[in-house]
Amino acid sequence: MKRYSGIFVVVLLACAAGGWMFFGCVPDEKAPSQDTMQDEEDYIVIGLSQIGSESDWRNANTGSFRSEFTAENGYYLLFEDAQQKQENQLKAVRDLILQEVDYIILDPIVETGWDTVLMEAKDAGIPVILVDRQIVVEDEDLYTCWVGSDFREEGRRAGQWLADYLESQGRREEQIRIVTLQGTLDSSAQIGRTMGFQDVLSAHGNWEMLERRSGEFTQAKGQEVMRDLLQSHKEIDVLISENDNMTFGAIEAIESAGRTCGPDGDIIVISFDAVRTAIQFMQEGKINADFECNPLLGPKVSKIIEELEAGERVEKIQYIEEQYFDTSMDLEKILEERTY
Numbered sequence: 372m373k374r375y376s377g378i379f380v381v382v383l384l385a386c387a388a389g390g391w392m393f394f395g396c397v398p399d400e401k402a403p404s405q406d407t408m409q410d411e412e413d414y415i416v417i418g419l420s421q422i423g424s425e426s427d428w429r430n431a432n433t434g435s436f437r438s439e440f441t442a443e444n445g446y447y448l449l450f451e452d453a454q455q456k457q458e459n460q461l462k463a464v465r466d467l468i469l470q471e472v473d474y475i476i477l478d479p480i481v482e483t484g485w486d487t488v489l490m491e492a493k494d495a496g497i498p499v500i501l502v503d504r505q506i507v508v509e510d511e512d513l514y515t516c517w518v519g520s521d522f523r524e525e526g527r528r529a530g531q532w533l534a535d536y537l538e539s540q541g542r543r544e545e546q547i548r549i550v551t552l553q554g555t556l557d558s559s560a561q562i563g564r565t566m567g568f569q570d571v572l573s574a575h576g577n578w579e580m581l582e583r584r585s586g587e588f589t590q591a592k593g594q595e596v597m598r599d600l601l602q603s604h605k606e607i608d609v610l611i612s613e614n615d616n617m618t619f620g621a622i623e624a625i626e627s628a629g630r631t632c633g634p635d636g637d638i639i640v641i642s643f644d645a646v647r648t649a650i651q652f653m654q655e656g657k658i659n660a661d662f663e664c665n666p667l668l669g670p671k672v673s674k675i676i677e678e679l680e681a682g683e684r685v686e687k688i689q690y691i692e693e694q695y696f697d698t699s700m701d702l703e704k705i706l707e708e709r710t711y
């Protein structure tokens with residue numbers, strides 16, 4: 372196994388909007404400093420290229436990796452925040468290859484554009500583990516395995532929940548007008564959730580998808596787009612929001628427009644991620660249902676690395692368990708048990 376030959380940081384300078392922005396693969400805050408590192412042979416060096424910090428989900432996901440890949444656990448973590456730009460991720464992966472890390476963990480912001488850089492990692496003999504979002508590549512051998520959620524199943528579950536809910540409300544035959552706040556376009560989370568909900572929508576002739584627009588998984592954009600949707604469509608019965616942070620923004624827009632949402636409101640709100648704040652909004656009666664996307668991938672990935680270190684084969688596709696929540700449940704108890 373290649374060893375990290377010294378504690379150095381290669382900082383990539385990128386000019387952005389007239390200013391100089393430092394970013395690059397830097398030792399994680401919990402990484403051992405050179406003078407505290409015992410025998411470097413004791414550490415497995417991990418390079419993590421993370422998408423950004425655009426949502427509560429993302430921050431929980433980063434926290435899971437940071438908590439797992441610590442010196443106490445035998446790791447040296449190099450962390451890079453791509454600030455939601457694929458070009459930053461491509462630079463970061465090349466930087467990690469230069470630093471001869473032992474493993475690269477990549478959460479790919481979008482599904483395409485990875486073949487060349489993954490071929491470079493393969494040529495350098497560095498295994499790449501994909502997490503969370505997926506990619507489309509010519510050669511599946513360019514990555515060792517992928518760990519994450521079944522996004523299309525999340526979308527289907529949301530659609531089925533809506534069908535059951537409308538049935539329970541005596542609205543089975545009613546004309547239902549729906550809008551969707553999509554996540555980052557071409558991300559597998561967006562593609563899967565949109566397709567999964569569409570699978571159910573297409574089975575309900577009385578459901579109408581008025582419009583789908585991207586809120587880029589952020590609260591600010593979600594609020595802006597929802598404001599526009601409310602102006603464009605006077606009658607909206609359901610909002611499908613592909614992550615909680617867009618939902619938070621959408622709730623602000625709905626209330627600013629003098630409308631209401633949730634079980635007692637005029638717009639049914641169905642969200643994805645199920646972060647703590649969203650469950651609290653659900654308690655306040657502003658979200659009807661939330662489909663969990665489990666961000667706690669750290670333990671599963673470190674187990675994969677242990678298996679690889681032991682020379683074992685690992686499953687190519689590894690889904691993480693997840694559930695959903697709605698206002699019929701004991702939300703207080705759920706909040707007590709939630710770790711993010």
Ligand code: GZL
Pocket residue numbers: 425426427428429503504520560588613614615616643644664
């Ligand atoms: C899904 C993840 C998405 C979350 C968003 O696995 O990629 O990105 O749903 C996050 O909150 O921004």
